[in-house]
Amino acid sequence: MASSTDSFFPAPDAGHLRARLAQAGLRATRQRLVILESLLTLPGHPTAEQVHRQVISQEPSISLGTVYKALDSFVAAGLTRRVAAAEGTSRRYDADCTEHHHLFCTETQEIIDYCDPQLDALIREFFAAKGLHDFQPHSFSLHITGSKVVK
Amino acid sequence: MASSTDSFFPAPDAGHLRARLAQAGLRATRQRLVILESLLTLPGHPTAEQVHRQVISQEPSISLGTVYKALDSFVAAGLTRRVAAAEGTSRRYDADCTEHHHLFCTETQEIIDYCDPQLDALIREFFAAKGLHDFQPHSFSLHITGSKVVK
DNA sequence: GTCGCTGCAAAACATTTGCAAGAGG
DNA sequence: CCTCTTGCAAATGTTTTGCAGCGAC
16 A cells, blocks of 8 residues: 555556556546556456446545546547446446456356466467358457356 | 238247247246247347337337346246347347357447357367366357458 | 546436236136 | 236436536646
8 A cells, every 4th residue: 555656646556557548648637547547456347336436435536427438438549448248237347458258257246357378379270260251350258157166 | 921820929930939938937928929029030139128119019018117027037037148248238138048159240239149069169178178267167158359241 | 728538417328116907827 | 816927107227418617738
């Protein structure tokens, strides 16, 4: 929680966050920095509501509307993705735009990231060899439904 | 539109629809028969709203609330699935409960079913060999994002 | 200084719920 | 008949919008 420069920067790597926003062509406002940080920090692909709850603990004046607008602009700029989810009523967001897969836990409703270059290669090879009729694939994401193993 | 038995049965295979409902332990009401038929007929995984629009062309008195309740009971009974979608605000439903994959077209927003036992086998083999840390997989669904090839 | 972003509050949507009356088995 | 389902309407939850003022660049 405490860091060497905590009087100026709420996050350990505020400079990095600024850079990410600048790179995406977005203004680095106080609100967006906190929202982006929360999105990166929160586990399991949060909803706008969950981001907002996290965010107001650092900056109580940030409104839910602003969170929605910021997340929209992040998605438009390619900084963030929307996650496809069958359960629940709200949209979920993912700050990680690299190609990866998701584990859906039927018990806890969690969405867990799963990354495996070997699996990616396997899938790409499969479609390279087989092809898809009248469809140009761009990216792949495997949804694995199941439950966490209780020890 | 016209069929040999259209005075009694709106659908060609009403008997089959009744059987599906009975098998799931659900009462075969007039409304559910029409809703299930629409769900099977409509292309690209419709929303409750889209099912309702289709349904009222056959039975104008069916309310949107009834469509929601019927779809809920179908899902609870395992007759129908909810489809995971990142785009749009409404839930989408899929009458096909067999394991299959989805093509997401970024141009038309369509969700197209894709079925390939060879791919299923490949994925199952991969996880059988490799395993997942602390997770018991139950089903797999590959989301393929891309665009339809224009001829 | 300009223009994009924020906060607020209202509106637009999407989904759920409660309950009296009706229909299925 | 008994119970589950329907239709209606109101409640709840989620996302969008409009606009005046503020702040980043």
